[in-house]
Amino acid sequence: MSTGNIDLEIARATPLRPIADIAARLAIPAEALEPYGRTKAKIGFDFIDGLAARPNGALVLVVGISPTPAGEGKTTTSIGLADALNASGRRAVLCLREPSLGPCFGQKGGATGGGRAQIAPMADINLHFTGDFHAITAANNLLAAMIDNHVYWGNEAGLDPRRITWRRALDVNDRSLRALVAGLGGVANGTPLETGFDITVASEVMAAFCLAADRADLQARLGRMIVGARRDGSFVTASDLKAAGAMAALLREALMPNLVQTLEHSPALVHGGPFANIAHGCNSAIATRLGLKLADFVVTEAGFGADLGGEKFLDIKCPSAGLAPDCAVIVASLRALKMHGGRARAELGREDPAAVAAGAANLIRHIENMRGFGLPVVVALNHFPGDTGAEFEALREALAPHAIEPVRCTHWAEGSAGAAALAEAVAAAVAGKTARFRPLYAPALPLAEKLRTIATKIYRAADIALAAPAQKRLAAFEEAGFGHLPICVAKTQYSFSADPTLLGAPSGHVLPVRDVRLAAGAGFVVALAGEIMTMPGLPRHPAAEHIGLDERGEIVGLS
Incomplete structure (x- = not known):
């Protein structure tokens, strides 16, 4: 498996089709599009609202084992699976989160897949894209400014400055902003108070954006956001400060789902992007529900391991949006399983079936958990160079008692052809109609x-x-x-x-x-x-050190 500029080179070498052609594959008329250049567009709500009576396609949830530095390839596998379903004659659409600038400039360097399994235009999607995250950041910080302004001009709502809980947001990893004091410098600068920043993808505005059913629901959710408390402990909301309308206005265009394409021209709805370790980790409900009206299969991904994004998709997003998945795909790699089996990263190039067998315990637990939600499970084994037959057999033996046959996938190198077997396994799981989805707990539980x-x-x-x-x-x-x-x-x-x-x-x-x-x-x-932070910091050598422009003005360093 290769990474880095090779992914960018492959993306640049692959001609993209006009976005109207991609829309036509889903019978989306040109007049329903708001183009952002030639290869990306937003889809209008007039068209979306007209699809309500259509039946839904099948919903395929892609999750992963607990992530490791060795790499698993969940996004790449999601893309390869959608491409393979389309290549087999089925109609599939991909629903993914938008990348955050934090990890793009931090550790990951990008989040649009890799090799022959990518969404494009790669550089656009990884960076500013259609401006959705900027709008979410602005809406979040507008509310912060209106809170401080309300207190400054007499505090009619009785908000206790010591109990203001609303935090500012920025879509960049910056540990120095986790905790700070604002309002210093005298009366003209407001009331001194303790505050801080969360990364935009952990903000409540992002979460509400991704769970909203439509614009009216988004504005109502924004109004219910609690910004702090009065001295008697009663809550003060954004509606109390008359902020919800202006916030919704900032998000009006952003809430329209984004349409792009894979390198094999499969349609991809890329919209919203909460992290799964500090937020709920799923793309927008609007995009997922739209995909279900447009295609026979919707392939969607939940962030990080199945215990995080997967659990939140099933216990938060599905009940909120009225969704019921038909199948769960769990992505693993032999390299990652060896790390879970006790091997150091530097040792991963050495064949070690025993470490694979030991690390399979992590995968097996995720299988048990997904089955506990009533979902049939398919295991996708993402192939890396250096994987051996003995290691694969060790995994097969470990999974045999659980009635799972892992599906080897080579989509990074071969595109849809490398995920053809996975597509057939998923189609069979969906056709079996064995899904009996049930959330983990009832709403009435304390x-x-x-x-x-x-x-x-x-x-x-x-x-x-x-x-x-x-x-x-x-x-x-x-x-x-x-x-x-x-x-x-x-x-x-x-x-x-x-x-x-x-x-x-x-x-x-x-x-x-x-x-x-x-x-x-x-x-x-x-x-x-534990010690989880809602504003990450940059690593010692962030990916930003290697991102820049070449002599032609082209972006380099993304992966």
Whole structure:
């Protein structure tokens, strides 16, 4: 498997079709498009609203094992699968999240797939795209400015400056902005208060954007967002500050789904982008529901491991949007399984069937979890150079007791042809109609018990350890009428536990929850576990060091 500028070179060498041609594959008329150049466009709501009576296609959820530095290839596999379904004569559409600038300039360098399995135009999608994230950032920070302004001009709502909870947002990794004091410099600059920034993809505006059913629902969700509390503990919302309308106005165009294409010209709806380790990790509900009206198969991805994005897709997005998946695809690689089996990254080039067998415990737990939601499971094994037959046989033997035959995939090198077997396995799983989707917990379960259920059933923890302030806040949320909301756990993506060094399939640990946040507009409660941060920092050598322009003015360094 290769990465880096090779992906960019392949993308540039592949001619793209006009976006109207891609739309025509889904019977989207040209007048329904708002073009952003030649190869990307937004789809208008007049067209979307006219599809309500159409039946839905099948929904295929792509998730992964717990991620490792070795690489799994979940996005690449999602793209390869959609291409292969289309190549087989079926009609498929891909629904993915938009990349965040944070990881593009941080560790990943890009998030549009790789090799022959990419969405395009690669550089556009990885960077500013259609401006959706800028609009979300602006809406978030407009509310912050209106909060401070309201307090400055007399504070009619009675908001206690010490209890303002709304944070600013920026779509860049910047650890220095996690906690700060604003309003210094005298009376003319406002009231001094403690605040901070979250990365845009962890903001509640992003979550509400991705869960909204339409523009009216988005404006209502924005209005329900809680910005702080009065001295008596009662909540103050964005509607109380008359901010929801202006925020919705900023998001009006952004809420229209984006249409692009794969390198094999499959249609792709790329819209919204919350992280799965600190948010709910799924593309917009509007895009997913649109895809289901347009195609026989919708291939959508949930971020990070199945215990994070997958669980949140099933317990947050599906109940909110009225979705029911037909199949789950779990992506793994032999390299990643060897890391879960105890091998160091530097040792991954050495054949080690025993490490594969040991690391398969991580994959097996994700299989059990997805089946626990009532979904048939297909395992996609993303091929890397250096994989051996003995290692593959070790995985087959480990999965045999669970009635799973892993499907080897070579879509990075071969495009749709390398995922043809995966497409047939997915089509067979969907045709079997064995899906009996059910969320993990009922809305009536108390908030702490929902959190405990996720920890014990999905993470295999012995229990949770709620910090005292978190316990008090959960009780206050329930007293205020928010006890029916689902839980969105923010924790490390690298382990089933809150300790990123515990690879494989740890059990019996305790999940430490240090704080909880009410996202009333998005419609969930965030639980912060372990040392997870909602504003990441850059690594020692960020990908930004290698991104730039060449002598022709072309972007280089993205991957």
